[in-house]
Amino acid sequence: MSYNKEDLIWYRVEKSKTTFDEAKSLGLNGFWGDLQKILLLILCSFIYTFSYSQRSTIELPINSKFGFGPFAPNMIGLQPYSKTDNNPWEKTYLNVTGIPKNWENVKIGDIETNKYQSVYQDYISGKITTQWYELLQKNWPWKPDTLRLSKKPIKSKIAFAYGVDENGETRMIIDSNNNLDFSDDNIITPIAYDILANPAADTDVLVKKYTVLVTYEKLFENKIIRDSVPLLVSFYKKMNMFLYNFPIHFTTNLQGTKIDICSDEFCSPSFNKSTKLALLNDSIEKKSTSNNEYISIGKSLYLNKGVNPIKNVLILEKVETDQSRIESTKVGFKLISFKGIDFETKRMINSDSYLGKYLLIDFWGTWCNPCIHELPILKEIYGNIDKSKFEIIGIVVDSPVETLRVMMDKFSITWPQVISDSNNQISNSYGVQSYPTTYLIDPNGIIIAKNLRGIELKNKINELINQ
Numbered sequence: 001m002s003y004n005k006e007d008l009i010w011y012r013v014e015k016s017k018t019t020f021d022e023a024k025s026l027g028l029n030g031f032w033g034d035l036q037k038i039l040l041l042i043l044c045s046f047i048y049t050f051s052y053s054q055r056s057t058i059e060l061p062i063n064s065k066f067g068f069g070p071f072a073p074n075m076i077g078l079q080p081y082s083k084t085d086n087n088p089w090e091k092t093y094l095n096v097t098g099i100p101k102n103w104e105n106v107k108i109g110d111i112e113t114n115k116y117q118s119v120y121q122d123y124i125s126g127k128i129t130t131q132w133y134e135l136l137q138k139n140w141p142w143k144p145d146t147l148r149l150s151k152k153p154i155k156s157k158i159a160f161a162y163g164v165d166e167n168g169e170t171r172m173i174i175d176s177n178n179n180l181d182f183s184d185d186n187i188i189t190p191i192a193y194d195i196l197a198n199p200a201a202d203t204d205v206l207v208k209k210y211t212v213l214v215t216y217e218k219l220f221e222n223k224i225i226r227d228s229v230p231l232l233v234s235f236y237k238k239m240n241m242f243l244y245n246f247p248i249h250f251t252t253n254l255q256g257t258k259i260d261i262c263s264d265e266f267c268s269p270s271f272n273k274s275t276k277l278a279l280l281n282d283s284i285e286k287k288s289t290s291n292n293e294y295i296s297i298g299k300s301l302y303l304n305k306g307v308n309p310i311k312n313v314l315i316l317e318k319v320e321t322d323q324s325r326i327e328s329t330k331v332g333f334k335l336i337s338f339k340g341i342d343f344e345t346k347r348m349i350n351s352d353s354y355l356g357k358y359l360l361i362d363f364w365g366t367w368c369n370p371c372i373h374e375l376p377i378l379k380e381i382y383g384n385i386d387k388s389k390f391e392i393i394g395i396v397v398d399s400p401v402e403t404l405r406v407m408m409d410k411f412s413i414t415w416p417q418v419i420s421d422s423n424n425q426i427s428n429s430y431g432v433q434s435y436p437t438t439y440l441i442d443p444n445g446i447i448i449a450k451n452l453r454g455i456e457l458k459n460k461i462n463e464l465i466n467q
Helices: 005-025 030-054 115-124 130-139 193-197 203-210 369-383 401-410 426-430 454-466
Strands: 057-061 063-066 104-112 157-164 170-174 212-220 223-236 241-245 248-254 257-263 275-280 286-289 294-297 300-308 313-319 339-341 348-350 358-364 390-396 417-419 437-441 447-450
Touching (some): 157 212, 170 223, 358 369
Parallel strands (some): 390 417
Antiparallel strands (some): 057 313, 300 313, 339 348, 358 437
């Protein structure tokens, strides 16, 4: 149950009046009667005040806007269907028609607008096994919120196909109206990723030119509705693969302050995992806040609880605790303390034991090419730094121990490596969504920078050590 301000005032008055009536019926007259009346009134006022002070959650309606807003765009690889033995996904594949007959080497697949909804309804309908469903929950990790999911199947996927035409050109077609028939959709040539990623490019113009508006279904206020969202596909020649994202962000307002909102790093419009916030203050400085991080608006501090897509609202929780006592992944806050076993020495690593020196925490994986690219730079920094003033801890995610051993030998990694697993839950507690992710910590245990890499990281560390 919820009350607006008028409801709470009404509750206070009516509750006080009822208390007096009950007191009179008990014959509480004279001094003691009056005293009990006063005490009862104080108690009711305390109950009201306490309840009101605890109502710190705020829900702000959000509106969608085309484009990436103040956020850096991210793209995800587009995977066609795989015809392999014992494929747990095979029964979930979409059946499509209308593929151009003059295409060769045709590949078909789908793009998820809400992977949790798709997996949930595929499990309910028997298209995936209970074993596979439970394994996905463990590996993602994910605990299904059935209040945000529809048991009735909805069109949460968008079909695509690509192939080589008679001119030898690789072309693509997207089921933009979601009717599983490509014959009424336009054939496109996706933009080259190198053009899109060029710093000199006018990204807004390119995105508008190459975006396809697609239709899908979603659950909103417990009803299935149709919605549309822009979809951008590019081709990354270096990796010989297609990439995609949804160039749409959202906005809301609190106390006259505009808040920009990004869903799932633009990889989904459904706020499955990540709700990132950004403020544009008077100095035109962009500040980004992820899930369960804190954001300052005016003189108040709020916790980002994410977006509820069923109600289409951003949820903020007002926090009264002193910022210096709060652990977070946000710059300016205490790092989230953790413990884990050093892969090499088998000794216990406790982040609290590094107080008094600068600390770099590096989340990475042996499967991550950008992470591996950073290893020689980290090796150079670590080999030339005063260890009494600076240390590195690598947090290794989703990587076989055999592969980690090969990497440590190949790159001569001598700084501690801790494997994030189901026991220590380090990666989950930090909410890491992309790799590499780094945190630079000062001697007081406060995060002073995030995601510094290469020469920028090297220069920052040298500046701090030599100041």
